[in-house]
Amino acid sequence: MDAIIRKRELEKIKQDSSNVQMTGIPLRYKSEIRKENVYKIPLEYLIYNKYNGRIGTEVQSYETQNGPLNPEVDTDKIIIEKFLYDSKQDRNKKTMESLLKNGQQRYGIVTADGKIVDGNRRASLLNKLFAERTAMNHTFSEVEHCQYFFAIILPDDATEKDMQQLETIYQMGEDDKLDYNAIEKYLKCKELKKYFTNKDIADFMGEESEKQIKKWLDILELMEEYLDTYGYTGIYTRLEKTEGPFVDLQGYLESYKNRSANTSSVDWAYDESDISDLKLVCFDYIRARYEGKEFRDIAKTGKEGSIFAHKDIWDEFKKMHMEIPNDEECVDVLRAKQPNEELSQLLRSRDIDWSKKVKSHLEGNLRRQTSKLEDKRDANQPLKLLERAYNAINSVDTSQDGFFDNPRVLEYIKDISKITWDMKKLLDRK
Known part of the structure; x- marks a missing residue:
């Protein structure tokens, strides 16, 4: 399903009041706090954000080696889902249990044409539960709710800059930082630096300081120089x-x-x-x-x-x-x-x-x-x-062939003897 069709379907969802799950949700968007609705959206109308902060290392390394991933293509979608699942397998298993039992407890954010800004991991797990229900021994009725994703739908004017800001604010909060691999925060800062100042990035990341953002960018520059040195440019997985x-x-x-x-x-x-x-x-x-x-x-x-x-x-x-x-x-x-x-x-x-x-x-x-x-x-x-x-000299094994065969052994012994003799003379004079 291409962007035009997805956009049309999402607009229909917004026009149908029966799809509204929550109202009055505050959203920081374009320097203001807006009140938004959360809608029930069929997952087939959504695509993953491949540069999601949790899997930036894997995706960028993969694309360096194999070319761009297209989340609209089924084979590439499967690769992205694997990256999302493998990023935190234990955490994902627990989240799947919760999604199955309690449904989606935290809403996501998507663009007007269906790109997931916040909630890629949850969406991928819902997809997995529904698509693999037979292999997991779940009945259709048990996973029927997993066909849908609850999310705010952004206005039509959302840009890549807006998406980067929202993803950082809603995914790099203090609770979610534990979900990120060590290198991801550095790559996220690099992406944000295309649009924002260090001060802005620090603000988006909550409790981080402007000084810390600069330090992370400097560390990433050093990491990238390391990769270049060994011919691994862009393959960030070698930084594990x-x-x-x-x-x-x-x-x-x-x-x-x-x-x-x-x-x-x-x-x-x-x-x-x-x-x-x-x-x-x-x-x-x-x-x-x-x-x-x-x-x-x-x-x-x-x-x-x-x-x-x-x-x-x-x-x-x-x-x-x-x-x-x-x-x-x-x-x-x-x-x-x-x-x-x-x-x-x-x-x-x-x-x-x-x-x-x-x-x-x-x-x-x-x-x-x-x-x-x-x-x-x-x-x-x-x-x-x-x-x-x-203690070192006392540990020398004089029965070893190397003690007799290496001419440097005698040179060291002579030097040591001279040094100790000079020391003894100093002590005798005192």
Whole structure:
């Protein structure tokens, strides 16, 4: 059913008073509060909003790989419904139970030509209950009410800008935020930025501040740069489980660029190219799914410092990092070799294979330099450092072939001997 027919049918519904389910519903629309009716609408007259905030990551990633989705086409409609259902399966099962037992308790919002602005998830679950009633062992009478959707019908003059505003206000309220995947709020801000200021977006999102909106946009910019780096442009699904490290990294990079007060522990005159190197190194660790303290030790600011804060540690860390094998196939080659494989799965496998290949290198390099960082932090605690050195030397297994075969072992022993002798002389003089 095309937009013209849907619009005509919805106008008929508005003219029939028997379709009115609720009256006097306040709606914030075009900078004013209006009083609207809620109508009973057959679901066949409605189409999904494919850029719904809950599934923006999935839809945009899919379209990057396969071309645009058209919610008026049945095959594409099924794909959108799957995205909506898979986004929160446990929550959706509970909602379906409620819809079946109690009917639709919360009204939605649709445009004059039937595009769902608010209520995509509920509408998709109603459709599922009715269409799959036999497989779910429900009788027709049990699901008859699931053919209809209760919603406000917007005036004919609603624009894409109006729809974006309404969706944000009614879907990004404090209660609904729990339904959103971590990356969705960043993409929603990007969409809204086409039409609104940061202050407007913060207002639509309820309790968020203008400063927070700017931060989210900056974090998304960093995320997109990460995707570009590995040939994953527009495939936002590759950002799964990475939000925390990106939030941390964006803050660190901003502090280093601005020479903020919390970078006072840095002991060298870094420049823009050094910050760029730091970013790319951190990208690799994010790709390998590092997070928490391990990740923060690479770049964090503050009085404790980090690997980047100390030039000698950073130079060695970066040098060793550059030795990571870089022989993986590019995205285009992968796709050409396996044209029938879903690209998202190909890229996921590519990342997993890369991580397995470089894991020991990443772990070893980070562990060695973190140990040196700890020594820097404890420089004013000589006994603590000496105990650590003593325990490390005492742990050396002299029965191993590597103790005899590697010439660097003797070099280190000589250096250690000289350092300890110098220390002993200092103590003897006192």
